[in-house]
Amino acid sequence: FAQLRAAVTGLSLGNSRVLPGLVLRRDFAAYFPMGGDLRAVLVTEPLRPAFSGPGVEFLVNSQGQYEASLRWVAGRTEAVMEHLQSNNVKLLLSSVKQDEAVICSAKAYGVSVVECLSSDDIALLSEITGVSPYVPFGDNIHGEITDIAVATFCQPLLLGSERCVHIGFTSVCDFVPHCLILCGPVAGVNEQHSEALEGAFTMLQQLFKTVDQ
Known part of the structure; x- marks a missing residue:
């Protein structure tokens, strides 16, 4: 997940986006x-x-x-x-x-x-x-x-x-691969959002594994 996201401080969350590659x-x-x-x-x-x-x-x-x-x-x-x-x-x-x-x-x-x-x-x-x-x-x-x-x-x-x-x-x-550009006013907010997203992706990954079984 770390290689598939980039945090940018000083911008609002609304500037976040997903880029291909x-x-x-x-x-x-x-x-x-x-x-x-x-x-x-x-x-x-x-x-x-x-x-x-x-x-x-x-x-x-x-x-x-x-x-x-x-x-x-x-x-x-x-x-x-x-x-x-x-x-x-x-x-x-x-x-x-x-x-x-x-x-x-x-x-x-x-x-x-x-x-x-x-x-x-x-x-x-x-x-x-x-x-x-x-x-x-x-x-x-x-x-x-x-x-x-x-x-x-x-x-x-x-x-x-x-x-x-x-x-x-x-x-x-x-x-x-796609990369998440995660924007926030300060680094701490970006880190919180990043951890929340990583947790959500981990949960979805476990859910799909359960369905496949």
Whole structure:
């Protein structure tokens, strides 16, 4: 329920509404308006490779080695972005903050980016779309990406003073997501209304389970 509601303070309850799709409480790191369907990937790791793995110390013996390492990282990052472009990916939904080099490359390729999504957001997106997160540094970064979701729309949404992302997918399961925009004059009122609605939905869920049995 937490991923399917968004509370907005400073507005009357009458401004509350239900929107199709999901509202992600993050702003775009890069945004390109596009009509029609968008091919999207879920990302749970940096697309710019690190010099070394966790717990491994990276040592260089000269300025030349350091510069060569930087060129390798830049080349690898560019290869990943080219791989995404060759698969016509136009939207990255990332649970981690991406390096500025990735954002710049995404802008150059016309790819929209939403980063710092919660693990719950990624899990819900994966459940709705049926895709797993993209692995950028696997054995083959030149082949077809099979885990691609198709977004029917993706656009900015302003909730009060907060910039969010409003996105919709064709669901692969029976669940068709909608998001409740719950407005109230103060946070406490919103919380009361939210708890009441969650309780009502829980009761209805139990009622339907009883009927099905």
